[in-house]
Amino acid sequence: MQLVVARVGRAHGIKGEVTVEVRTDEPEVRLAPGAVLATDPASTGPLTIETGRVHSGRLLLRFEGVRDRTAAEALRNTLLIADVDPDEQPEDPDEYYDHQLMDLDVVTKDGDEVGRITEISHLPAQDLFVVERPDGTEVLIPFVEEIVIEIDLDEQRAVIDPPPGLIDDRAEIASSRDSTGEEA
Structure with a gap:
């Protein structure tokens, strides 16, 4: 099953970082370095997360191969999609995906x-x-x-x-x- 886990926002700085609007309860899992995400539109991906950090309350990501502001800005409004096992359950029985x-x-x-x-x-x-x-x-x-x-x-x-x-x-x-x- 594929789920939208984030939407790429604007570029941040000049080294290829982007802000993301998180759409998952588990960004530390779904948006971790090394995660490979499909995209919508599909022509921009797949994207592999190289680094992630929080800056002023916003999550910033850098993707492999995206090295400058122009490349980062080209990803704006791209949806990031993760493959999720439909049988996967949160650890807490009172939580749901x-x-x-x-x-x-x-x-x-x-x-x-x-x-x-x-x-x-x-x-x-x-x-x-x-x-x-x-x-x-x-x-x-x-x-x-x-x-x-x-x-x-x-x-x-x-x-x-x-x-x-x-x-x-x-x-x-x-x-x-x-x-x-x-x-x-």
């Missing part, structure tokens, strides 16, 4: 269908599931244990206990209030 969560059905604890996970967004504060609803709209579900109460990989579903308003339509929220504005 993005590919394990993609396409899971999302249901409430009462069994109501919410949608299907189409993307995992890794933000500084927390991760979010981007869930496509049956009507084609999207809803963002914070991936926190208070809301996502169960991940069942065998059944291919995520069970959530959403707080009021997270997935409810505004009309449903309004109709559940009594005349004083308090929730019924």
Whole structure:
């Protein structure tokens, strides 16, 4: 299975380094020196990581054969793709790889269908599931244990206990209030 693990950003300095937008929970494994990554567009790769370092909170990589700013800038917006064994599991049983969560059905604890996970967004504060609803709209579900109460990989579903308003339509929220504005 192939997974996008990073996107190349702008060149850094004059010796061929680039910034990368990390899209993996394990950059120390997937983006380590010696890693060979496929690319999209395919014409720019494969690329072998020569060095990596963190500078001002950003990961900088240098690839074999990329020796100057011009060559580094030519890689901008290239997606870096790693081969991952689909059966590989994180060490912690409460952690999941993005590919394990993609396409899971999302249901409430009462069994109501919410949608299907189409993307995992890794933000500084927390991760979010981007869930496509049956009507084609999207809803963002914070991936926190208070809301996502169960991940069942065998059944291919995520069970959530959403707080009021997270997935409810505004009309449903309004109709559940009594005349004083308090929730019924």
